[in-house]
Amino acid sequence: MADLPTPGAPISAPTPPRSHWFRPRIVAALQGYNRQLFAQDVGAGITVGVVALPLAMAFAIASGLKPEAGLFTAIIAGLLIAVLGGSRVQIGGPAGAFIVIVYGIVERYGLANLIIATAMSGVMQFAMGFFKAGTLIRFIPISVVIGFTNGIAVLIAVSQIKEFLGLQVQNMPADFFGILSTLHHALPSLNLNAAALALACLLLIVVWQLAIPRLERRYHWAKHLLLVPGSVVALVLATLCVALLQLPVETIGSRFGGIPSALPALQWPEFSWSTARFLFIPATTLALLGSIESLLCARVADGMIGERHDPNQELMAQGIANFVTPFFGGMPATGTIARTVTNIKSGANSPIAGVVHAMTLLLVVLLAAPLARNIPLAAMAAILMFVAWNMGEWREFVHLRQYRVPYRITLLSVFFLTVVFDLTVAVEVGLVAACLTFIYRISSLTRSEPVTLADPGVQAHRLYGALFFGAVKLIEELQDHLPQRALVLDLKNLIYIDSSGADTLLDLAHACAKAHVRLIVCGLAHQPMDIARRCGLVHLVGESQLFPDLASGLNAAAPEPGGDTSPAS
Template sequence: MNWMQATHFFRPRLLDSMQGYDRHRWVQDVGAGMTVGVVALPLAMAFAIASGLKPEAGLFTAIIAGFLISALGGSRVQIGGPAGAFIVIVYGIVERYGLANLILATAMSGVLLFFMGLFRLGNLIRFIPVSVVIGFTNGIAVLIMLSQIKDFLGLKIASMPADFFGILHALWHHLHSANLAALLLALASLSLLIGWLRMSRRLADTRLQAIGAVPGSIIALVFATLVTWLLSLPVETIGSKFGGIPSALPAFEWPAFGWDSARFLLMPTLTLTLLGAIESLLCARIADGMTGDRHNPNQELMAQGIANFVTPFFGGMPATGTIARTVTNIKSGGTTPISGMVHALTLLAVVLVAAPLAAHIPLAALAAILMFVAWNMGEWREFLLLRQYRMPYRVTLLAVFFLTVVFDLTVAVEVGLMAACLTFIYRISSLSRCESVGQRDHPILAGHQAHIQAWRVYGALFFGAVKLIEDIEDKISTPVVVVDLKNVIYVDSSGADALMNLIDTCRKKEVRLIVCGLQHQPLDIARRSGLLLHLDGQLEADLPSGLQKAIGLLAPQGQ
């Protein structure tokens, strides 16, 4: 493979974005990148803490993965980093298999993501039904809010379980240890977030819109940190829980993991891969709708794969495209991947300069921020609109939601996809039909109905609709049977096999079978399966001339 062929398969949007790049766009990108960096700061730490990791894991992920995804990705404006969707999965892996195997699972998912992009599988993610996406998104949002109750109330729980019922049990039995100061601080932070959001919307078209553009999460974080420090509130902080965050990036480290536990990581790895692909491409599609651009899904998956392979060996966690930060980037004026790279460098500067200040950040404030993010992450109106949809859609969405919350995201997605596939098969098979062609449809049949049975098939002749052909077999009662397939758009191997069985049945009953109207894909599979060869050699010489004329007019295309 030469250089030109390689760039066809691996071509970051950064290369195309540099054409006609000028100072004005540079200023826009730098401003947008710094704004997104400020927004990402509290979220990165909060996502890491909620996942059972140290806060710096989220920061390192936002820096390293965020830079790589922007520099190598297939979208001009997408921002990569740690995401709330991973919290439940990452926490479960850490609890069950340990940090070393989280690194392995993340790196393995990176390899899978890269090969998905390399083999041009990016468009397949779009085939996942909306009901499945909404179901697990809302389920993850509920789990995030549930996992933050501990820090929101200031409960003294040494280690939170990873399963739904375990979390409920731990919260209930430690409810007496609630910290009033932490609860009030969390409520004040959450109220400030909501109030700031409403105020920023009112200031959007005024001279004070610059004030409203300041992220509410930063306002709440600064407020809670100052109140905690000035009043010496007895609440848990990053410093008291984790000892602060380091003021430098970590060096490459190869973890010590064992094969005994690593061999059980197949399903968690597949879950990280599927979730990362869905989140990143969903985010990219939302960005396309806002900018009018069109991303390259395969390039985006390859970039996500590289980022997820590299980042865990530098103390990071799984990364993907992030909707909130991407939207912030677009609204702040970002137009090229430069803004995403600046966002990562902004976070790096914060880590190098202001790391000691992070020790005073209260965990209750971060819990309030995650509660706010989880609420905005869910599509709760879809529950109210369920009555507008058919029963299969409702059952699929609610089943995926319930299974995500109570059992496991992997199980939820598997069941959701299976239910969606079965529903699709049923719907397509119900749209396929077979009609008897009578004298009213073809006057030429007048006087010959005792000798000719004619059938017209509509739709797709696949494994879910072969009963249509089987019904024709059961109803054969004339010397000649005509089957018109000109309205059939698709035939699979099961459909071709059903037609072969019909040919055999007609031969055994000494019935002349004429299959007409084959075209496009049905004609192609008839050739490849040998179906046309079995239809050859059936002569009309022994039939009355009037009957031959009727057959000719009824099936003018022959076989």
């Protein structure tokens, strides 16, 4: 049954046919578009633009870049993802998940190589979408996703302690223990004004988040306050305090000299294949993490609007955005859950809302850039602290006892490796651990049950599950204990055989022939029958030794009355 839209949601166009290899969702969304839907999209887009303003700058600063890098990314990538994407409500832009990776790339390879790595990740994402690999991202286990998401949240929070406390640090290292050591040595430079301002902003954001929904249930007018996020309120009030009270805290103006009131020109970094070789792993990490983040966000949006997105089209749009944006001063971009949810709750109906969100940020850059000089970095740190807290799935740690040991080991190992070592290493180890766990689980579901027979010269076994490389030991055990006269295998409940399983069955057939034991195979059908014919098992055993069920196979294995019961000659 097709997904039905939620009550009150507009009826959307069906998913485009597969014949269109590149068909942005905006094409279908604009069919039947009218003035009322446009008005709702404009309101939603402006609201999301206001929400994205502080987050875009905060993510850029935390990544070791200038604040305008986040704004340019939200404008350019946000526009491209909205126009070319496979979801009608997803909002693209810089995300907190990229902070640790981008900061590490800038520290190790420099800003020019970040441009190259981001563009390389865009090419990889476009290729994944072009070759229909969008659905494969969903096969990454949830334990791996939660592990590195929580790890990234911890690293974001730790990286913001410097700005939160106003510490004087010249160069902040990228590794976890290096950050802790540097913060420890910088504690004497604590700025009480910055710490008090950051704490006040964090408390205001938390109170705003908790109090406004309760006020809405009691007072009808309070619902309008939900359109203004607590991060924007905290940022405006903190900026006014710094400007009016002349607080001695570091601001965007004092560190970066402000934000330019124009979009940047095209910049082309020096490129060499030797450099690209070293950037392949960071670029792959950016591509995979961006793809996972974007498609998870799109799935959340699907559940809210009752429509299924096109994952391959979304990946191609993300790839184009990440290829274009870095050459105009941007950073890696992906789908963002918080801004997408805000977009939906604000009444968005089509990608036009994402376009309006980008245009809103563009107007802010063109008209209000000088006002950003007084934004305190302590307030930005408080916003990111709150983002890190909301980003993590902390309840999973509390409920770990409810899950199996392999799930716990995978989640915790990915989490600790993300925090202590590197996100790339964590994801690689997590995927390997998840694969090994999956192989073990599937192999444990494959079993062989002996059938009790009165004739000691005949053995019969029923096989269940999948006969793959992790379960071939079952056949090897049968080969080691062959009967005197006949071996009957019931494969009716065997749903899959891989090449390793087929080779093991061939070895068993050869062993039976060498030992003069008759091999009878029952119940072969579908994929097991197909692989048995292609690998030569049917030819080796003989069509006459194949039977539709176990009963007929056992009848064929029974000796004739008065016949010879000795092994076949």
